[in-house]
Amino acid sequence: MATTLNPNESLKDEQRFKRRKINWNYFLQDNITGSTGLTVWIVFMTIVNLWFSVRQLGAAPGRTIVVLAVWAALILMVVAGEMFGIRSRVSEWLKNNLLTSVSNALVTLFLMLLLTMAFTSFWHYAVTTATWTVAESSIDFRSAQAEAGVEIGASWGVIWGSRKLLLTGLLEPQYNGRVITSAILIGVLWLLTSITNRDRFAENNGVQILKNITNIGWLISPFALYILLAGIAYEGPFINFSTLIRWEIVVLAIFGLLYFFNVLQLTPLNIAIWVLAWPLAYVIWRFIGQNGWYPPINVDQWGGLLLTIIFAIFVNLASFPVGILLALGRRADVQGIPWWIIWPVTLILTTILLYTNTFGNCLGTIPALCENTNLWATSRNNIERGIALWPLIIPLLAYLFQRMYNGNMVQAASVVFIEFVRGVPLITLLFLAIVMAPFFLPVDGSGSFKKVFAVMIGYTIFSAAYMAELIRGGLQAIPRGQYEAADALGMNALQKYRFIILPQALRILIPALAGSVIGTFKSSSLVSLIGLFDFVGIGRAVFTNDQWLGLKTEVYLFLFIAYFLVSSIVSLYSRRIEESTGLGIR
């Protein structure tokens, strides 16, 4: 093909008016007769274009003639440029992009026809014949128009009319203010973060202080959001000292661990923060609860965009650290439990269980080992007799554990967890979470574990398993030399992963992690199957509502645009992070 010109550079005069000599033989060969496939393709595209043009000429003659004329004009510009040397930036751009060959010119025509057809009919539906007010979207108005024979396109009023539902679902309207406050809180924090992190403020002390305040704000934000969106119940007027002290011990233990692993230093400020944080938080908590400033909300009423966003944020943030731990666990090279421990334990356990559970004998005074029925004696057929011998599975599992994981408990647990979760459909896991969560987790005052929280936990478990495999991929991409260099400098495992491996692995993973974040955000619409009204679920509820009956297209288009916008923001943001951390890549 001819030489390529950069369309962004202005053309020099000699290039602009230089006539190119065209060898028609080569031209035919390059464009049409080069291979049988190419010839067939050209013939096929010609026929398709002819057929499509004729049909469109019949359906909408004016529009089609304009499209054909524009296409012909574009072709002429390129031909003029190539044969007579009358070139411009536009003609060069066309030649390099849309009309590079005969086959591309034909594809261009086809796409022009297709797009104009699609766009005009969409425009007709969404703008020309559309109605915009809430009243015009009601079913009464629409049926009256239909009877009068007036064509109605989109009834956009439904979106404004159902804004409350779409945004917060079935949440009672009196809590709208609290939702708006939460949104403002997050928005302000985000804005502050993006401003204070600009490079040009790196030396500005005032901005750096603001940055630290913002970071503290992010740390406090989960509690603030919980108070705003879930509320605090009135639990009586007194501070419960045993709760206070119990959790203070936990907080200080975490601090001790972080110090031990060299994450935090023992500065007076750090000590003060860690000692005082919990009592302060507890007092504020009780104070708010006592005054009834933020009475509890029935969180199962969360819905619409609110629920979808809470889900996306919680699940992604929670599954990330769990995923890292699982990935590290799966690669853990810890000393396994040796066979001379595994086999005696297995033997004793199997014997005891056979003796007590299968044959109903009593062992000592331990009640748990005595309450069993005699499974063997009560079984009526061979299948039940087989089930009665279930303790024999234990040696088999022990053998597999020893054989496949060499007694490495950490690795085996991680692998089993990841593979189990990945092997189960998400919806099953969510149902399981709703059923199982009350058994494992503290139940609130009303005696039931909230469905939303159970689902969030189930979803986090699911997401963490996938995240773990992503992160493991990233860890494997780090060359062995990096691990060895860290080892040779005397770093311990925590320091090695914290400073050397994870920063590099996570940077590689930014695109994949962004994909996972978007995926979680979008597939959270699955929860509408278990009676929660997320964004999609509430949308469906809107157009099955009497007043808005049948306005499927409008609602789905709105959802489409909303989802697309949020996903694009995440996508753009991840690309910006990628660019800003791109320095120093090998």
Added chain:
Amino acid sequence: MDVMQGPEATKTKEAIVCKDVHKWYGEFEALKGVDLTVASGEVVVILGPSGSGKSTFIRCMNRLEEHQEGRIIIDGTELTHDVRNINEIRREVGMVFQQFNLFPHLTVLDNITLAPINVRKWTREKAEDLAMLWLNRVGIPEQADKYPGQLSGGQQQRVAIARALTMQPKILLFDEPTSALDPEMISEVLDVMRDLAEAGYTIVAVTHEMGFAREVAKRIIFMDGGQIVEINSPENFFNNPTHERTKLFLSQILNH
């Protein structure tokens, strides 16, 4: 703190003692009973054909590879499964790799100060001061704020040496430090190594630089097939080697 002073003295007179060290990779025996004692302040160069186990041997000395039989005692501390021993030894033993293994996401200065700050628990100021002294000594103080990817191979290797030395080790292990470098960059790295030898560091180096070996080494160890074939002074090693295998090796590398 003057870096020209050389290293702290080792606790014992023998910096490294290896006794009958065996190492298997599955069925393959990489080290077949290696004995070696390196005195404090001694420079030892290990030579040998590829696959002779010399890299494996040097990597056993700071337990990047685990030996399965025999004993390795570094400055009075034996390398065992005990993690505390391993980390203590690794603090005292610096290593320089063939592929530099700098951390690409950190600046040169952060590469050097990361371990002193977190492992030695120094303040940032102390670590940075010492790092700059060492960068000066290897001749590239102006590169402190660059990333490894922006440096030439020779510069990267000198940063790696500065990184190992800022930890203030008593013993240095060099694993083919010049093998991945362009010929014109080899000398700048060898000059630094020569400096360190004169300053009194205990050095064990695996290298193919015969000039360096002849000039700097106090003893040359020739390995083949996972065993030490010959230990000799450089003079005798190059001029009248005792072992047939050594003669063959020398004739191959000197007359190629």
